[in-house]
Amino acid sequence: MTDVSPAADVTYPADGFALFPDRSVVALRVNGDLKDLSTIVTADDAVEPVLIDSADGLSILRHSTAHVMAQAVQRIKPQSNLGIGPPITDGFYFDFGNVDPFTPEDLKAIKKEMERIVRENQRFVRRVVDETEARELMADEPFKLELISLAGGPGSGANAAEGASAEIGAGELTVYENVNRDGEVVWRDLCRGPHVPGTRYVANGWDLTRVAGAYWRGSEKNPQLQRIYGTAWPTKDELRAYQQRLEEAAKRDHRKLGKELDLFSFPDEIGPGLSVFHPKGGIIRYEIERYMRERLLASGYEVVNTPHITKGDLFMTSGHLQWYADGMYPPMVLDEVVDADGHVSREGQEYYLKPMNCPFHNLIFRSRGRSYRELPLRLSEFGSVYRYEKSGTLSGLTRVRGMTQDDTHIYVTADQVKGELTHSLDFVLQTLRDYGLNDFYLELSTKEDGNPKFIGADELWTEATETLREVAEASGLELVPDPGGAAFYGPKISVQARDAIGRTWQMSTIQLDFNQPERFELEYTGPDGEKHRPVMIHRALFGSVERFFAILLEHYAGAFPVWLAPVQVVGIPVADDFAPYLDEIVARLRASGVRAEVDHSDDRMPKKIRTHTTQKVPLQLIAGEQDRSAGTVSFRFRDGSQTNGIPVDEAIDKIVAAIAGKLLVNTAEDLA
Template structure:
């Protein structure tokens, strides 16, 4: 077989245009790539994960070219693909406006119709600097190429521009063979701009610091989305509209669940009575399940001396994410001079060092293991204000944190128990669509510590656990922490969005740093392995996910108000009071609406507040000892005997039922 060049223009080998790139010997390459008989070649289709990323990256280049046609002085930042879309950063004197976006979109449409070819060129650093002489941000990336800041570490999203090894520039070449535009880029790209198609749109403008640091210039970021077809774009836009309706920040305000008072500070939430009820039910249910599974709850302070975080290494590896120190026990004289140096204390960013100290408090035997500690521990992270997002990204949050101390022989068994426990718990909350990612070590030895034997053993143990679960498993080389592999569990919500929730992280590092030991059956000292396990991730974030998953219409057991009684007229309120009192005696959160509003308004009010069950009573119900159910969807069931109605309600709560319609309570 002779060398083959896949065509970049005619698609002779793939006339349906579904193949837009190649994977050659494991690396993504442009379709116009020379391969040999010895190469392993796989076509990359536009609807695959890699194909979508390539499509979106190419669309980002079309965006950047359009911007520089309209604003020639705009400096190029970076333009990577992201989940469901792309962005490109620009250095401009004046911020972009909505009118600018309209003009940019029209220019992008012209570039797509021109069907410019993406042509890759390998260049030297000097050549790259000469060609990018007017692009200061690109020059900075070139300076980083090949150094310790190269590749993905160079900047947020910069791996799309540079990577380890050679530098490449992509020319956009017209039908006449002229270079219309160029950019420093790793690629690959679709063969030509026509393949970008019409399944794209620009979505919003935002500010972004260059290389993700507030010490650097602020750029203008234009976000967009891109899909293989217009129909897929419309479907995505409809999902966004539905997501906007379910936005937990919007629902939190409408349903009076939580808020972020300015007087307290950004990223610090307060929970209102209704939100507190839901959160309390979440925590109490999790607590009962943990205790039944052999966990012991502990409590630790919110603040600690710096020595603890020096030993754990958080003050080295995570200092930027920690709040500044609080100086304690410092003494000064009358003139204000320090006479006794103080001690730095830090708000804790993690619970694990304190759990380790509990383990270390006394000698441990192999008979004490596995040791399973659990805590709803509040931690604090110094997040940038621009990164804060409702309850999903905050500065103070509570982790449902657990740490297990196990022997090497117990690792696989305990990891299996953890995964089974996690999936069972999430199903209790109505989530049941799961998949797993196994993060494995990098091939480069400098990026991990420990022995080959430990990594092989622990990775195989987690792989066995994941495979035995029967869930979809994706193995991700190079994504493990430097000290050990982990399993991440992802779940899909009611509108198909994927959320990463639980993690099972193997850690021999912290036991080593703190000198943890246990006495084995041989009488010798051994080092335990630590398993970090967060089920919800954080209670705040999980609450937000559930709120959006259910669009505020929680299952009866979680609903802040489970039942409301609505009398047809005031004369029937005492009859409903008796029924509601019986429900309260069974632990049901119920009340009668005694307001002056007319019955139809009361029904609308409580429907808007997403109360799952409304009990309505009039003369016929009172005389016959019955009650009528009204449900969230407006359906109604009449004439249910009171005893039967109470049992139906109590049963729905006990079974964690989602009751939105009459059929749900049949």
């Protein structure tokens, strides 16, 4: 990395061009903290440049572009109030109050105004202010005033509002002012920073992508704001590449493919976020679950089953009612009582649909005495859970209200923790590879100091976090920090997987929990004859079956490996006379466990081929007189390639082997 440490105290030029005329550097890391290029540094400081194409550099560029957009909005709609405008994955957004929903014409006008602001080459100037001055400067911005009130309190930083850590953080309040060539302040915002030196850094690759509604601070009780999303990249070429990825992602959208391939739906009669799987989707889901169950049993997991509802006391003990109630369905008042006269009344006991399986598994552990000889005890369940997600957050199968989790809870001694975490991570990575995902990195989610959401002693959190860190680093995968992202009861490792077009999905989670065993008073008898508290590991490989289904559907663009394809083989006769010949072959395939059928429709052969290619059937068997006479078939593949004259026995062996090998067969070469 380029050494930019000064020989003496120095202020880097505000426009950054004296040192970095190619705009490759947008900020500095000074003693580990991100700072503007105009920061005064000393000879004793450790200083590194923040490159524009680094993760931090992209976030700074996108946050700065969000400010340019917000200034443009307020030029066009002066009455609008500023919400928050953080960088997000691949882009940014900004929320606005006191404004009507944005139209496509509005976006065109905002983009033109942004281009003018970029050409004006305004400088981003940081000012440290106290609360009184901040209130004076933001007097016309009610949402900013609310954030100022939160600054420094228990709701400050990332907890003040969704994305609000970009506006305020621990410590001092800062305002960024846009200054024109004449030295006049033309716009300002309450902001934590840092920012690029000036608006001309935003000149290259950006676009506004869509609009949406959003509630202030993420609560339906607060005013609804109007949100504009955008994206920003260092170059126009990178912007175009991103837009091409979006086009490819649109083709792979699981909601679109689910309808086209007749896999699942969300009937209005059932309710938002509650899916039904059709026969073709159902068999894919069955295969996903079947293989996972085989892996679990082979790896020493034990299968349990628990009900869908429970008395509220269980979730009071676990802590979910204290910390997760907003994500749970409202209680049902149940338990009938019959008096001496036969009258039925309700006792008033509250029951809840379960949002989590872990409290039930704790009760199974506690149901009898446990010995250290039983540990590790791995309890596994495909358990249906229900979460009252806000309607605006629902998104196909990736964000639902009813889901099935492949949930495992592992109870271990303190000495077994590290080994079992390693075992769990190895299990997760190998199983994901079997489903066709191979590109991973890890994320370590930790607690946020001072946040009352996180329960338990600090020393236990420290021990759990460091143990997870050691296991993650030993895997050899990249480890990315996620401060504040832990569950309320303990830190976690998340496996992040990149799909076929480079998008990242959070997949499996492994969470270490010292708290629930304490809350449920779980015990086992040790070799010393004394009672000891087990450590609990939460492990979900899929997250939910529904979400994993959606990820695989998009990863493969609907063209699943043969073992997962709903129809693995379809027979297409050249003419009706050859259908009985294919019926015999398909009967043999079915006897071998292959999902195969013959197309007996009245369509002509070319139309049948197009139909089943569109439906992404991996293998089509075509037969005419030459094949029937020779006892052969012809293979046709998804890409249109074809292999002719394959003896029937050999064809069946190839198909069965492709399924057993979990092969992705799209071309003739894939089955060679």
